[in-house]
Amino acid sequence: ETGVTQTPRHLVMGMTNKKSLKCEQHLGHNAMYWYKQSAKKPLELMFVYNFKEQTENNSVPSRFSPECPNSSHLFLHLHTLQPEDSALYLCASSHTAGTNEKLFFGSGTQLSVL
């Protein structure tokens, strides 16, 4: 499936590095999301964008900075991360946020912070 595409699939970075995760959806959706999935923990919602506007920031540290230039693209800029930030970062999209809509997930970026 290529509905929601995430790059890179894997990323290893040092604590002083700056990197960006990219997500693109080809489904014509208006809402995009970033989730974090740590080992043995439930998926945690990080950010929600609806029609390019950020509608939710779930108390995420400022070292994570999202960007949504249009409804099809979503970025997560990373800087000065900590080892505990190592996790699977999943992008998702849905028709519209705040409705009872099915989420379509990308394959995720497995991030390791050294």
Next chain:
Amino acid sequence: RKEVEQDPGPFNVPEGATVAFNCTYSNSASQSFFWYRQDCRKEPKLLMSVYSSGNEDGRFTAQLNRASQYISLLIRDSKLSDSATYLCVVNIKAAGNKLTFGGGTRVLVKP
């Protein structure tokens, strides 16, 4: 208490057997419920929505018990390909339709 709680398992199931597991939720204002399936190192995918009257999709049956605040998933005639982690998802309309995920129940179907 966690908002959405699941037995992490694993549930070891012989091929062809039936397996069932529950998910409890703490917020009585929860209005919509879903089961997602996540294969190892893959993204979650919607398996089925859970309706008040219960619903069935092939070998999968989902039930909702509002009084006791839990949903269940039953898999009949288990296939090897059913091995996965099953995520319970609850939508709380009062919280802006925020989807809350459980930690997942791992199911291993063995020959």
